[in-house]
Amino acid sequence: MRTFRLRNALSATAIALSALVTGLTATQALADADIKLVIENHKFTPAEIRVPAGQKIRIVIDNRDATPEEFESATLRAEKIIPGKSKGMVIVGPLKPGKYPFFGEFNEATAQGVLIAE
Numbered sequence: 001m002r003t004f005r006l007r008n009a010l011s012a013t014a015i016a017l018s019a020l021v022t023g024l025t026a027t028q029a030l031a032d033a034d035i036k037l038v039i040e041n042h043k044f045t046p047a048e049i050r051v052p053a054g055q056k057i058r059i060v061i062d063n064r065d066a067t068p069e070e071f072e073s074a075t076l077r078a079e080k081i082i083p084g085k086s087k088g089m090v091i092v093g094p095l096k097p098g099k100y101p102f103f104g105e106f107n108e109a110t111a112q113g114v115l116i117a118e
C-alpha cells in the first residue's frame with residue numbers, strides 16, 4: 001500500500017514536471033516570436049498581431065493567392081515581395097511598445113494589418 005502510494009506520488013511528480021517542461025517550451029516559443037501571417041483573397045489573417053516588445057520577431061508570410069503581394073511597413077522598416085502560392089519571411093524588431101501598421105502594396109485597398117508590440 002505504501003509502495004503503491006509512493007508510485008502514485010512519483011507519477012504525479014512526473015506529470016507536474018512534464019507540464020513544467022511544456023510550459024517552458026511554450027514560453028520559449030513566445031520568446032522566439034515566430035508569427036505566421038496568411039494572405040488570402042488579398043487580405044491578411046490575422047489582421048492584428050500582438051507580439052512582445054523588445055524582441056526580434058520573425059514573420060512568415062504565406063501567400064495563398066495566385067498573384068504576388070508585397071508586405072510593406074514603413075514603421076517596421078520592412079518590405080518583401082512574396083510571389084503567388086509561396087512563402088516569404090521578414091524579421092522585424094526589437095520593437096518599442098506601440099502599433100505598427102502594415103499593408104500589401106499590390107492590394108492596398110484590402111490588404112491591411114497592424115502589429116501591436118506590448
Ligand SMILES: [Cu+2]
Binds near residue numbers: 070072105
Ligand atoms: Cu514597396
